[in-house]
């Protein structure tokens with residue numbers, strides 16, 4: 387099964403990705419997590435993208451497409467995968483088509499911009515695993531620490547309000563057109579698209595996502 391999770395920054399892609407991954411046994415491919423790991427490791431890629439990411443800009447299509455092609459060639463992707471945060475532009479989606487990568491299902495998680503800023507200001511993450519929490523809506527068992535490892539949780543560099551607003555504007559401009567792109571492909575029968583209302587508890591959204599994938 388090959389699935390794309392589409393949605394604005396803070397819509398809950400990473401949160402729901404963990405559930406889909408567990409239930410369907412497919413790896414989560416989060417380009418954001420991969421880039422953050424590169425930044426942390428100060429690899430050549432990380433050094434290139436650090437400033438773009440912390441200012442809320444988009445990394446170039448060429449770099450992203452190369453990163454993803456490399457990742458999906460790995461053995462654990464043979465029976466499927468879940469894209470989280472990719473594709474994010476029409477050229478990225480076209481690159482998948484050109485590479486012959488067929489997608490079964492596109493799930494769009496829909497959340498209004500006003501809700502996003504509040505979600506992202508309370509977000510805390512476990513850097514090593516990508517697990518996501520919220521101080522109010524999805525708190526860890528012990529404040530400030532990851533449930534599974536006990537490691538300290540951190541705030542992302544791009545979660546300040548001014549940066550969040552820039553990311554939202556870029557989402558509407560560059561990523562939202564993908565809804566139309568995949569709707570046109572659905573009309574030819576090559577993919578299934580579902581739009582999920584993304585406001586509600588984490589468990590409610592999970593149930594909606596699982597229903598769509600059933």
Ligand code: AP5
Nearest residue numbers: 395396397398399400401417418445471505509519520523
């Ligand atoms: P990326 O990491 O992909 O960030 P994003 O798309 O902006 O999405 P987020 O991770 O911010 O949100 P999410 O939808 O995963 O929400 P989450 O589940 O965490 O990308 C980061 C950067 O990398 C980009 O800005 C760009 O620079 C670069 N990049 C990455 N991919 C790229 C690409 N393909 N092309 C170019 N550049 C790329 O939830 C958010 C918060 O809400 C959490 O605190 C969570 O606990 C809480 N929450 C979740 N669900 C609920 C709920 N139902 N109710 C209340 N709170 C909830």
Ligand code: ZN
Nearest residue numbers: 399400418471
């Ligand atoms: Zn995410």
